[in-house]
Amino acid sequence: MTDLAKTTFTETALDALAEAEGTLAVLIGADGKLGRTAARANRLSRGAVARAVESEAFGKLKQGQTRVLGFPGGMAAERLVLVKLDRTADAETARRAGAAIAKAASTGAPLRIEADSLRRAADLVGGALLRNYAFTAHKSANGAQMVPEITVAATKPADVEAAAAAPIAVAGGVFLTRDLTNEPANVLTTTEFATRLEALSDLGVSVEVLEEPALADLGMNALLGVGRGSVSPSKVVVMRWEGGAQDAAPLALVGKGVVFDTGGISLKPAGGMEDMTMDMGGAAVVAGVMHAVAARKAPANVVGLVGLVENMPDGNAQRPGDVVTSMKGDTIEVINTDAEGRLVLADVLWYAQDRFAPAAMIDLATLTGAVIIGLGHHNAGVFANDDALAEAFLAAAGAEEEGAWRLPLGPAYDKQLSSRIADMSNVGGRPAGAITAAQFLQRFVKDDMPWIHLDIAGVASRKDGTDFAPRGATGWGVRALDRLIAERFQG
16 A cells, blocks of 8 residues: 655754755745744745745735745755645645645655644645655656655644544545555456455454355345456455444445446447546445544444456356346346446445444445536535435535535436336436436335435546545545544444
8 A cells, every 4th residue: 555654743943944855844824924934944045935925926825825945045955835824724724735735845855844833733734645645556666756754843743643643544544545446457356456455454444255155145146247257256345343332333335346347248438448447436435434444443333345346248248138136136137237336336235234234324436427427527426315414424525625416316217217127227328327326226225224325436536636636546535434424423
């Protein structure tokens, strides 16, 4: 797994500014006044800080944005990053400032952040760690692409360190999600995926891998049908974090883990098919959340279940027109083998409810291209049968600046899923494609089960990157779900 930068916390020491190597970040209030640390940096740089702050360009910066001075005179640093940020800035602004600092920092060299008495210094640290990411597992000698060490200087470093423990734990979960989503499919097979999830046991997560014979005994024919054309065996991995009361029902997180999706017999076009290495993004988010709650020792019960399959064309592959019987007992006519994720989730959702009787259930999947047409790459589609749970999630996503937008469900859409020969078909045509996919899943959710479906096809990976992630996998959802757990499911 890509390691977080080593982060240390120390007391503010003005004499350390001259010797700080790599990148030095200094905070400047929105009013342009220089505090003690900025004033010392100004003196060392022979007035360069004051000149920059007085410039028109700095005046136009919003809070949380930066300006970089290269090789400031009188200082050992390669870069001096001036951060426009008030001491009382809110959490979101502080987080964005941290991300901006990391983006501006010199990679391969240490970073020192002078946080002074910033109220939300822990959020600034979290933002810096989130942005300081690079997936280099398959690059030969290409130079360092991350900041290896971050030193945070503050007036009360022990308080900042304690407050930063949770953001650091969550950032580790985000990194796991990004690594899994970025991995090519010839490396991240279903077996390798399961092996990496088993490593969560080091954090105290109980991990169980269900192999194909056990899945067949359970009647998971919808899931097994998807993987019939692949040499990689289909699996379900169950991860349990039991940090809450012994008798408290867990929150169940269910993830689609299609390690590669050719579309099967309903083969996708060649253009862009390489992006289908990220079709296991839902399972990756579930893994990241399990890492986060375990790393911060959350006083909550959470179970994560992921269905791991590969959708390939083969002489044994599932065909359009086949009928499969789900674990629930409903029959499904497979009209399009490229609508495979919902078949995987159908069985895992039912299994999660049967085995764990959760307090609530949330599934995540890179499920439809239709959600991208509707919401672009800025928001995940949110579908829910419980208004209170949906509102709580949307509030958590908003607080973490992870875009999410609720879309409707309704019986009228169910008519599109009718089948002449089975209980339902697996597709409902082009109109409202993301909604009919959610309606399909809802058929495998029990009437009294609070449930959310998150279609993350547009947000799991971004070619242009985000404020908190370079291009590629974003780790979307780990932060929002961890916050939801902290605010709603912790005892």
